[in-house]
Amino acid sequence: MGYLGAHVSTAGGVARAFERAAAIGCDALQVFVKNANAWRAKPLEATTVDAFAAARAVTPGRDVAAPLPVIAHASYLINLASPLAETAERSREALLDELRRCDSLGVDALVVHPGAHVGSGPDAGLDAVARALDDVFARHPDGRTRLLLENTAGQGTVLGADLAHHTRVLRSVAAPERLGVCLDTCHAFAAGVDLRKPDGYEAFIEVADAAVGLARIMAWHLNDSRFPLGSRKDRHANVGAGELGAAAFLPLLVDPRFERVPMVLETPLGDDDQGHARDLVTLRELLSPQPSAT
Ligand SMILES: [Zn+2]
Numbered sequence: 001m002g003y004l005g006a007h008v009s010t011a012g013g014v015a016r017a018f019e020r021a022a023a024i025g026c027d028a029l030q031v032f033v034k035n036a037n038a039w040r041a042k043p044l045e046a047t048t049v050d051a052f053a054a055a056r057a058v059t060p061g062r063d064v065a066a067p068l069p070v071i072a073h074a075s076y077l078i079n080l081a082s083p084l085a086e087t088a089e090r091s092r093e094a095l096l097d098e099l100r101r102c103d104s105l106g107v108d109a110l111v112v113h114p115g116a117h118v119g120s121g122p123d124a125g126l127d128a129v130a131r132a133l134d135d136v137f138a139r140h141p142d143g144r145t146r147l148l149l150e151n152t153a154g155q156g157t158v159l160g161a162d163l164a165h166h167t168r169v170l171r172s173v174a175a176p177e178r179l180g181v182c183l184d185t186c187h188a189f190a191a192g193v194d195l196r197k198p199d200g201y202e203a204f205i206e207v208a209d210a211a212v213g214l215a216r217i218m219a220w221h222l223n224d225s226r227f228p229l230g231s232r233k234d235r236h237a238n239v240g241a242g243e244l245g246a247a248a249f250l251p252l253l254v255d256p257r258f259e260r261v262p263m264v265l266e267t268p269l270g271d272d273d274q275g276h277a278r279d280l281v282t283l284r285e286l287l288s289p290q291p292s293a294t
Pocket residue numbers: 073111113150
């Protein structure tokens with residue numbers, strides 16, 4: 001099984017994420033390294049970086065000998081595919097800043113959406129994404145944090161519902177070794193991949209392998225979907241409470257090819273804030289069904 005975890009809040013400081021992750025039994029976590037709904041943020045202070053490293057070092061994970069896997073999700077404002085010069089420029093600056101923050105913190109990977117072409121068409125959009133990534137990597141040449149392009153539900157003019165888009169970006173950037181892919185189960189399902197079918201998961205993995213190579217799949221987002229197959233709507237549901245259903249997650253959870261890949265929940269927290277805790281229990285019960293269950 002992969003490293004199971006969740007997107008956790010950094011309220012009170014980014015280092016606070018670890019105590020929240022530990023409280024619900026995460027073996028991996030995802031955070032925002034700045035306010036995801038703002039373009040700018042004040043620079044990270046040395047004390048913040050130190051506190052993050054210290055908290056990570058004392059948080060037990062599945063691997064006692066290795067640090068807890070940590071990934072970050074980039075701001076939702078970033079649109080690397082934008083045909084508008086101002087948005088494109090702001091997006092590059094914002095992504096560069098996030099990548100630098102991740103590197104300062106020692107975050108393993110930063111997940112970003114390819115973006116939306118907003119009318120310029122997929123070809124122009126994907127070219128814009130590749131040029132933006134070239135620019136960002138050139139301005140941060142020694143970065144170690146991997147940038148992961150997520151698959152999307154494909155709403156509106158959003159790119160990345162089809163993994164052929166990821167193939168194309170990988171082939172047209174100067175430094176593909178700095179890129180990876182993050183696969184989101186809700187987005188795949190909303191984009192038309194029927195993960196409920198017995199062979200649905202395997203077929204998806206075959207497509208992903210051909211498109212980007214399995215070694216590049218460096219994170220998973222475990223989300224159920226509020227809307228049906230092919231709806232192209234990006235609305236996450238708690239595991240088992242959506243159209244996918246809990247059983248659809250099992251083939252992924254037991255796939256030895258993703259044994260060392262972070263798999264994080266981005267599901268609703270609910271009124272009591274315990275949504276991720278419950279979803280982790282649901283996922284772990286799939287792996288070891290309780291005999292008392294009726
Ligand atoms: Zn995302």
